[in-house]
Amino acid sequence: MTSSPTRHSRPVSRRGLLGMAALGAGAVALSACAGPATASSGASSATANTDGPDFSGVTPATTITFWSNHPGNSEDVTKQIIAKFKDATGITVNLVTAGSTYEDVAQKFQTAQAGGTLPDVVVFSDVWWFRYFMQDSIIPLTSVLKAADVDTSDYREGLFADYQYKGAQYAVPWARSTPLFYYNKKHWSAAGLPDRAPATWDEFAEWAPKLQAANNGTQYVYEHPALADYAGWTLQNILWGYGSGWSAKDSFDITCDSDASVKALQYVQDSVYKGKWAGVASTSGTDDMAAGAISATLGSTGSLVGVQKTAAGKFEVGVGFLPGGPVTKSPVCPTGGSGVGIPKKIPAANQLAAAKFIGFLTNPENTVAFSAATGYMPVRKSADVTSLLAKNPLIGTAIKQLEVTRTQDYARVFLPGADQEMAKSVAQIVTKEADVKSTMTALRSTLENIFNTQVKSHI
Incomplete structure (x- = not known):
């Protein structure tokens, strides 16, 4: 690969990247997805106090509002937790459906922020919270969580640290996930396959003809997840397995058109056009798998319980770690999901009540209940998952996979609009059989332009 204008003589750390983002509005839009503008008049004043406001003498409000998109079909279990919270504290929480996605x-x-009614608790994904920080629209949580008697040392360190910046904490993990490999055990058995996920994608390519020959009544053996929502996220798995990525590890060196990346994405294209065993989900691969229309797909752990309910009585669902590649077998799994935080421009009484609710929402007992209802992972170290695993052992696979996860590529999560560009490029490859090398070279040019025009000058 020719010399890239995005190469650095000194690597930029994740924390260093976040630090440079506060230097000016040009880097404010650092995120995987398009969405609301995040520019502010200057560096966020939230950096002035890493602990957050002083809550001495503050009495919590008796009514607050929680905005959520109900990740993992979590509305019912969230309402149940809210009811228990009112019984325990007397505080009413009004749950508002603020959209169907994190972007909504x-x-x-x-x-x-421009004059409407703000929530007291708001949900946002691990790649969205920094937008809110840059708007100076959320508070550091250390002081308020302490005032609310929330034991922050009990959160899983890796998940809790996803929301930290310059020593401050801006959210608490809630609906956290990794992708899983989902498969139809009935189809696996009919094809004479071992009851497990494939160890590598090459192994799955060997299994695919056997699944086809089993005549399971499926259109495809496998569906690549819907491109608009998942291409940039899940395809990191295959790219990493081939020893590459959208960008080099912990770097802005764009590597989507490297020889290794081209081989990885050629595998993806060949699965559709050459092997003819794979398709592309139009909306949800896990829904199609649960309906028996395909034999396997990748999907969020947050889809697990829903898939099991839909498949109940028809076939048993199997899950496993994401497959590795010819170069790297582990770690090849990214994390994802959402946390909850507190807006700045609301009364201190509401902020304190919000912190009490966040602590209750994510306490050991409720994180297990939430996991049981959705498939998301328990976020507390002290959570007793015995009953959870006894009821649904597959959730244990998601928890174990936490130990072999990898930080997402900078190119996906820190270049504004990059996720959509990746999805468009992958769509060319898997729906129009475009040349992989030239498509990825064009994507590299696009990503480097985003970096050079919106990010580079702030490093």
């Missing part, structure tokens, strides 16, 4: 919530929250 972000847009609604952005609009509210």
Whole structure:
């Protein structure tokens, strides 16, 4: 690969990247997805106090509002937790459906900053919270969580640290996930396959003809997840397995057109056009798998319980770690999901009540209940998962996979609009059989332009 203008003589750390983002509005839009503008008049004043406001003498409000998109079909279990919270504290929480996606919530929250009614607790994904920090629209949580008697040392360190910046904590993990490999055990048995996920994608390519020959009544053996939502996220798995990525590890060196990346994405294209055993989900691969229309797909752990309910009585669902590649077998799994935080421009009484609710929402007992209802991972170290695993052992696979996860590529999560560009490029490859090398070279040019025009000058 020719010399890239994005190469650095000194690597930029994740924390260093976040630090440079506060230097000016040009880097404010650092995120995987398009959405509300995040520019502010200067560096966020939230950096002035890493602990957050002083809550001495503050009495918590008796009524607060929680905005959520109900990740993992979590509305019912969230309502149950809210009811228990009122019984325990007397505080009423009004749950508001603020949209169906994290982007919907972000847009609604952005609009509210301009004069609408703000929530007291808001949900946002691990790649969205920094937008809110840059808007100076959320508070550091250390002081308020302490005032609310929330034991922050009990959160899983890796998940809790995803929301930290310059020593401050801006959210608490809630609906956290990794992708899983989902498969139909009935189809696996009919094809004479071992009851497990493939160890590598090459192994799955060997299994695919056997699944086809089993005549399971499926259109495809496998569906690549819907491109608009998942291409940039899940395809990191295959790219990493081939020893590459959208960008080099912990770097802005764009590597989507490297020889290794081209081989990885050629595998993806060949699965559709050459092997003819794979398709591309139009909306949800896990829904198609649960309906028996395909034999396997990748999907969030947050889809697990829903898939099991849909498949109940028809076939048994199997899950496993994401497959490795010819170069790297582990770690090849990214994390994802959402946390909850507190807006800045609301009364201190509401902020304190919000912190009490966040602590209750994510306490050991409720994180297990939430996991049982959705498939998301328990976020507390002290959570007793015995009953959870006894009821649904597959959730244990998601928890174990936490130990072999990898930080997402900078190119996906820190270049504004990059996720959509990746999805468009992958769509060319898997729906129009475009040349992989030239498509990835064009994507590299696009990503480098985003970096050079919006990020580079702030490093």
